Each structure stands twice: as structure tokens, then as C-alpha cells.
Amino acid sequence: MEKPNPPAAQQRFRYYDIVMASFVAVLLLSNVIGAAKLSTVAGFTFGAGILFFPISYVIGDVLTEVYGYAKARRVIWVGFAAMIFMAFMSWAVVAMPPAASWDGQGAYESVFGQVPRIVAASIIAFWAGEFVNSYVLARMKVWTKGKALWSRTIGSTVFGQAVDSAIFYPIAFLGVWETRDVLIVMVSNWLLKVLWEAALTPVTYIVVGKLKRAEGAEVFDTDTDFSPFATSKPSE
Template structure:
């Protein structure tokens, strides 16, 4: 295996596995601990894209996708209080959201790579994160898509409540999505610091 590829695959795999574990634990009313680790996948993708190029970044994304599928398959076999930890809708939503958002991130980053150093990672992560959140929560919890898995009762996610406990009325899953999206946006900004440092160090090795 290409030595340039291995660190990226290890980092991406670790993030996906950690996020699949931490998503089982709540953080407040609207988030899980997985919400704080999963966005780091975009950082890994962007670093690999900047230093090693599009092809390597896509391979790292594919490794993350395969890892996520394996985690989902394992999760379907683990029974929680209300059934399998991972339902078909969650598995489809998670896999489709990850692959679509990460490949979109790679594409946008590559189109903007010649601009100011922060523009490509920030724009690609913001757009990719937004698509990721929209796809996952809609597929996994929207009542309009109940035909995907009719036996899976997600009516609890459709309960109408004030958005994030204080805003206009909206289904619960929308509050969960907005909270998740907010964390992703915040981390997209914070991640610019490690992005700059990691890219600088890796680039210096080739100088």
C-alpha cells in the first residue's frame, strides 16, 4: 500500500469507528458525542487532498465508507432497548450521506485548490457537511420516507416541538439535524487550524 495512503486510511477508519460508537451516547438534548468526532472526517479528506491529490483523497473516502458499512452491519446485530442499534434507514442514510458528502468535498476542494489556502477546506467542508446532515437525517427519520423500512417506527422523531426547545414548531428530527449541522459548521472553522499545521508539516517533509 502507498505510504502516503496508509496514514489517511488509519485516521479515517479511526474516526468512523469512534463516531459509530460515540453516537450511542447522548450529549444534552439534541446531540450525541459522535457529533463531535464525525466532522473530523472532512479534515482528513481535505489534508489528503491538499498534500497527495484527488485520487488519494477518494481512496481514503472509500476506506471510510467501507468501514462505515461494516460498522452498520455489526450494529444491526446488536439489540438495544428498542431494537437493533442500527436500523436499515440509519444504515442507508449514514452510508449515502457519508459517500455523497465526502466525494462532494473532494470535488469542491479540488476546484478551489489554487485559491487562498483556507478557501478550499472551508468551502468544501461547509457544503459537504450541510449535504451530509440533510441526507442523513431526512433518510433516517423523515416520516415522508417511511416506505424505506415500514416496520421501523420512527414516529418519535416526528413529534412536533419548538425548534431546539425555543424556536418555531418543527419535527424533533429537524432539531436534531440543526444541532448536528451547527456543530459541523463550528468545527469546520476550528479545523482550519490543524489543517494548516498538518499540511505545513507534511509539505515540509517533501521540501
Template sequence: MFNEWLWGGFAIVNFAMILAIYKIFGKPGLFVWIGMSTVVANIQVLKTVELFGITATLGNIIYGTAFLATDILNEKYGKKDAKKAVWLGFFTLIAMTVMMQIALQFTPAESDTVQGSLVTLFSLVPKVALGSLAAYLISQYFDVWIFSKLKSKFPDDKYLWLRNNGSTMISQLLDSAVFCTIAFSGMPLNIWLEIFISTYVIKFIVSFLDTPFFYIAKKMKTTN
């Protein structure tokens, strides 16, 4: 159970840090967080761990915080700022990908000890890279759209949980479907379904766990 307890604590740390950056820096802090989280999530996702009896990727928590950040922006500042944040995250991910591919082409010095590790981390499998970019953009845009729809139909604060959970859980389902379809195309259906289901189960749990932090952010006063 060590991984499960550590994973729970890791989730709390991630959500607490997004509240901290929002409290200190306001709206700009959320923009910075989204850019950072898209990059870190695509590094952490390379590590697989055993959680709740299934094999899962590690990047799902910090990736989920990007959805929390866009929901906070949508709730407190509007749809326009949430969309801007989505594009910022997308550009950050592309910029990191391009820069690291160029960096890998440099011939390392004889004393270098990290080239092999960098190659392992940042060498792209084309379908996985395309799947990650497409899933991020499609699911995040859908999250902004469905959050706005839910907010217009259920504007009272008593429905905060519905706006947050409904938009994130559905958009995370779309994210998993797009990523798995592109990245694992041609894979036997039973294996594809196992990856898809296990990936979404973890994302669903993360979406549920971020609810109290969304409520705190809603009430939080910032200077920006």
C-alpha cells in the first residue's frame, strides 16, 4: 500500500501548490502553472507504477491539475481567459518538444554523463507525441466549453461541484480516448481497452480529489 499512500499525499501536495501559486500570484500564477504542468506531466508519464492493483502512469496527477487551473480561470475570470490558458499550455508543450529534440542533436563531451538519460526521456515516439498533443488540446477545449455550459445552466454556487467534476470527468474521458486511439492504434483491442480503462480510472479519482481545492480557490482572495 506504500504507493497508494504516497500517491494520495502526492495529489494533496500538487493541489496545495496550485492554491499557493494562485494565492501569491493570482491569475498569472495559474497561467504559469498550466505551462509548467503540461511539461512535467509529459515527463512523469514515462514512469509507470502499480496503484490499486493496476499499472498506471505517474503523470496523471499533475496533468489533472491543469484541468483544475482552467476550471478556476473559467469560474472566476471567464471563458476567454480559460481558452488563453489552454493555448499557453499547448504552446509550452510544443516549445519544450522542439527545443529538446534540437538539444539531443548536440554531440556530448567525453565527460558527459546525462546524454543517454536525456535520449531516454525526450526521444519521441511519433504516435505517442501526436496523441499527447491532440488529447491535450481537444480535451482542454472541451473542458472549457462544457464548464461554461454547466455554469450557464447551474450558476448557483451550490453547483460548484457539478461544474468542476462534470466538466473534468467528461473531458478526461475524452482525453484518454483521443490519446489511446492515436498512441496505441493497431494494438489488440483487449490490451487497448485495458490501457484505456486503467488510465481513465486514475484520472477519474484525481478529478474527484480536486473538488475541495476548487471550492477553496473559489473563495480565495488574490491581488491579481
């Protein structure tokens, strides 16, 4: 008689750590490399990081779909801690007095010397948006009985990125930009991220399919504690 798979919290997954590392790497690099540059393509101006940051949401969808909410929750906290350390390290390195023979301080400050309120907005928005994204996807997986993956990946992004944008732009720019501009950028960037997620749906299908086969796992969060602060339990 074939034994049933153990709960997700008890399983040893082959690729979970790799997916976690990929998530954190994309998260940090999109904030460090892309966030400081504005680009204009075909008359449309946007932050360059927006092209790559949504990939972290795709990986987040993969985490929840393959490994379940409890495993995704752990990765979100790891990413949250990594962002805090990145912000502290950026501040510390910029604040250190440059050597007299080094003339790169100005360039360093322009790239890494971010405004504290923008850093805080980014960290808070990421934390809230990712948890909403993971929660919605996990719930929808149970409702759809594991079918129509596209509806879960796009649906969770609609809500997760809405929360992310609704937190980030007001905290970062309200009072600095005109209120109208904040609202326009907030909505346009939310829409662009959702469209980007939809465009990457075929890639998500491929990655999810391969990981599920490799891990031999199909996790449904029927009895999961969805609190962001809960610790993983065997029942999860």
C-alpha cells in the first residue's frame, strides 16, 4: 500500500532553498539596481526596476503553489530581513567618510543614498503585498481545487500588487509629488505589474509543473494558520 505524502512542513524538498535564494536575489537586485533609474521607452517613463521586481511575485506564486503558504511565509520573512539589512548596509556605506583619493562619493550617494521614507515605504509595501499575494493564491487553490492556475497567479497579483502600490506610493511620495501624480503613477504601475504577471503566465506554468513533478508535492492549505506571525506546524 502506497503511503500518503507527509504534511508540507515535514517534507524535505530538493529545490525549496534554490527557489528561496532566487526570490531574495531578484528582490534585492531589483531594488538596488533598478530602483534608482528612470527610463523612457516609446514616450513612457517608468522606474527601470519595474521590469524585474514583478519576477519576485512570480517566484512568490511558485512558492505558494508548489510548497504551500507556510513555506512561502518563511521566504517572505527572509526577504523582509534581507531588505532591512540592505537598507542598513546602504546607509552605513554611504555615511562612511570617503578616502581623499576616491572621487566616487557623489555617484555612490546618488545610487545608494535613498531617502529614508522611500526605503521604509518599499519594505512595508513588500511585506504586506507579498503576504496578501500568497494568501489569495493559497485560498484560491483550495476554492478551484487546484485547477485554472492562471486565475490564481493573476488574481493574487491583482490584490497583492494593489496593496503594494497603495502602501508604497503614498508613504514615499505624498506631499512630495502632487496628489494627482501619486494616484496616476500608483494606478499605472499597478496595472503594468499585473499585465507583466499575465504575460509571464506560460513561464509560471512551466516552472510550477516541473517543480511539482520533481518534488512530488501538491500542497493544499486547508488547515493552515494564515497569520503572518504564525510558526509552521506539522498540520501545515
